[in-house]
Amino acid sequence: MKKELSKPQKCLIQRNGVEIWLDNEKANKLQIILNNITEHKFVEFEGRTINTADCTGVYLSKDMEELTHRKNGQWQCNYGTWHNKNERCECGRIPSKFSNEPELKNKPIKFKERLKKEFPKEHKKMYGGGNNY
Numbered sequence: 001m002k003k004e005l006s007k008p009q010k011c012l013i014q015r016n017g018v019e020i021w022l023d024n025e026k027a028n029k030l031q032i033i034l035n036n037i038t039e040h041k042f043v044e045f046e047g048r049t050i051n052t053a054d055c056t057g058v059y060l061s062k063d064m065e066e067l068t069h070r071k072n073g074q075w076q077c078n079y080g081t082w083h084n085k086n087e088r089c090e091c092g093r094i095p096s097k098f099s100n101e102p103e104l105k106n107k108p109i110k111f112k113e114r115l116k117k118e119f120p121k122e123h124k125k126m127y128g129g130g131n132n133y
């Protein structure tokens with residue numbers, strides 16, 4: 001049986017720009033090594049020899065996603081949506097008709113939570129009053 005590869009969840013970034021993606025388990029091992037060395041040295045890791053002086057850090061995949069968005073010139077609004085550079089944020093705009101389902105369906109969860117607070121009746125009509133979006 002083929003062993004399923006776990007999804008890489010953390011990324012070791014080197015000063016030279018090399019990104020080494022690791023699953024949580026391997027990353028944790030590396031983090032223990034990095035946290036416990038008191039002086040810079042070469043460490044053997046996953047077939048690589050890494051100069052710990054060149055390690056920028058171990059980052060979460062979330063951090064890397066954000067970095068990619070920002071590199072692409074995108075920005076994140078208060079509702080947590082990434083918008084293109086010149087795009088206006090309409091995440092907080094309440095549609096004139098609450099029955100305009102497709103528009104509401106694509107709204108971020110934060111907006112729906114706001115809707116629940118400010119328009120509980122309409123929210124209940126749209127989503128049954130629950131939080132299952």
Ligand SMILES: [Zn+2]
Pocket residue numbers: 077078079080081083089090091092
């Ligand atoms: Zn937005």
